Amino acid sequence: MYVGRFAPTPSGPLHFGSLVTAVGSYCDARSKKGKWVVRLDDLDQERNVKGADSLILNTLDSYSLHWDGEPIYQSKQRSLYDGWRHKFVTELDVYPCACSRKKIREHSALIGDEWIYSGFCKTHTTKNKIIRSYRINLPQPCPVSIDDARLGLITDDLYKSSGDFVLFRPDGTLSYHLASIVDDYHCGINHVVRGEDLLLSSLRQAKIKNIMGQCNPKFLHLPLARNKEGQKLSKQNKAKSVDSNLASSTLFDALNFLSQEPPRELQTENTNDIMAWAVENWSIRNMRRKENNVTAGVAARSTHNQAD
Numbered sequence: 001m002y003v004g005r006f007a008p009t010p011s012g013p014l015h016f017g018s019l020v021t022a023v024g025s026y027c028d029a030r031s032k033k034g035k036w037v038v039r040l041d042d043l044d045q046e047r048n049v050k051g052a053d054s055l056i057l058n059t060l061d062s063y064s065l066h067w068d069g070e071p072i073y074q075s076k077q078r079s080l081y082d083g084w085r086h087k088f089v090t091e092l093d094v095y096p097c098a099c100s101r102k103k104i105r106e107h108s109a110l111i112g113d114e115w116i117y118s119g120f121c122k123t124h125t126t127k128n129k130i131i132r133s134y135r136i137n138l139p140q141p142c143p144v145s146i147d148d149a150r151l152g153l154i155t156d157d158l159y160k161s162s163g164d165f166v167l168f169r170p171d172g173t174l175s176y177h178l179a180s181i182v183d184d185y186h187c188g189i190n191h192v193v194r195g196e197d198l199l200l201s202s203l204r205q206a207k208i209k210n211i212m213g214q215c216n217p218k219f220l221h222l223p224l225a226r227n228k229e230g231q232k233l234s235k236q237n238k239a240k241s242v243d244s245n246l247a248s249s250t251l252f253d254a255l256n257f258l259s260q261e262p263p264r265e266l267q268t269e270n271t272n273d274i275m276a277w278a279v280e281n282w283s284i285r286n287m288r289r290k291e292n293n294v295t296a297g298v299a300a301r302s303t304h305n306q307a308d
């Protein structure tokens with residue numbers, strides 16, 4: 001059975017970009033008679049905003065994006081992560097890194113928006129230094145592929161596009177990639193629908209799962225909503241939150257953005273009817289046809305800022 005999820009970070013209310021992801025993942029799951037789970041990615045305490053979780057859930061509800069079961073909070077699953085950390089250490093090639101943020105810049109090359117760490121601590125002792133993170137030791141080259149429902153086959157050399165990325169912190173906190181793998185495994189997630197800014201993250205997760213002999217979920221990366229300056233809509237660049245009073249017209253706009261070609265009269269219908277139409281008529285082919293101006297390669301190199 002199809003099990004999909006929407007995994008917002010509770011760092012503020014939903015904006016149009018995150019709504020597009022919610023609508024896309026909901027339609028893809030429901031059109032295949034699948035389950036749709038909501039998971040709040042609240043591991044990064046510094047980013048959490050009090051009350052944002054209920055704000056997000058209320059918005060989803062008012063947009064008729066109804067999830068299955070109870071929402072899952074990553075922060076309540078810490079014991080799960082502790083068990084898995086041992087597994088990751090055993091099965092992956094891991095090394096300690098003592099580089100401060102400043103040192104990481106010194107020992108990295110900027111490719112696109114991504115700092116590619118040179119692996120300095122692989123060849124220099126970290127003895128008597130404060131360990132700041134644990135990184136994966138990637139082989140060179142490190143080919144990885146995912147088959148995306150919209151973008152097709154994406155192949156990359158992770159060694160070049162990512163470098164040895166961080167797996168966990170010395171206090172045991174798993175990186176976004178690992179926590180996501182653990183959560184998806186325990187919820188039985190077999191379909192991941194997310195924005196194409198997370199392509200690099202998907203490739204990293206796919207590589208980790210390859211090494212550990214696990215199956216990858218099916219991926220669908222959605223086009224990215226951008227502001228007038230061409231930046232991805234995000235909380236950092238102050239994207240406006242979606243208004244529950246304008247749910248019908250905003251849903252209509254989201255479906256249009258996803259090239260679903262909703263009939264004009266739909267925008268004045270109630271949200272239940274709009275989403276019923278959207279599920280019934282969900283078409284990835286429509287999205288493929290209307291090619292987005294962001295190429296996979298560029299998206300794969302955009303910075304991942306831990307917001308799904």
Ligand SMILES: [Zn+2]
Binds near residue numbers: 096097098119120121
């Ligand atoms: Zn280092």
